[in-house]
Amino acid sequence: MSATSKKGGAPGSPTSRKAMPLREAIETLRAQRGAGDVVITSMGSAREWMAMGPLDPLDFIHVPSSMGETLSLGLGIALAQPARRVVACCGDGSLLMNLGALVTIASEAPPNLVVVVFDNGVYEVTGAQSAPGARAGADFAVLARASGIASVHRFGDLDAWRSSAASALGAPGPVCIVLDVAPVPGAIGPRSPGKTAERGPAFARALQGG
């Protein structure tokens, strides 16, 4: 796998930055997961998260989903359960579908919410079509800051992410971490781990401690 994004963009633009492998980026996140943390994944992050081992009752694999919902879902859970850290993962394409959520998150300012954006520049799970953020040279870290989120981090280098993950994830929220990741060649979409009608109530019970 190439260590460099194949995205286009002008030299120095977000789309031409170094990118880390998705699998290792998520393994690094997973290593920081604490007991009681909620982790919500979707699209490519859900596929990789499920491949890494058995699910925790506080994992919510948001598949199928409407793009960008993990941010709003994570915000709601973070507000309802302030004692838990909530990590809401999304792709760059999904973030664009719900970009306003960044402003809502900033305005509600839950200290226990971390948004992780896996920016691969493509709609990976539907066939790697180029995503508009990459074509436009949009910088999601800048957009997050401009939305009012104070704690924003961006990593394209795996070693830098590994060495900073604990402090970035542990900072008072809301936190937004943008990870530049390389598209996974030939990747397929995640399969739902079960019936949503059953998984939703089970997740709600886990949130209530049961």
Ligand SMILES: Cc1ncc(C[n+]2csc(CCOP(=O)(O)OP(=O)(O)O)c2C)c(N)n1
């Ligand atoms: C509102 C909405 N529009 C279109 C889709 C179809 N769709 C599912 S996944 C996807 C691409 C997701 O791209 P991204 O969020 O960047 O995640 P990646 O696949 O790169 O991990 C699309 C277009 C959808 N699920 N929801």
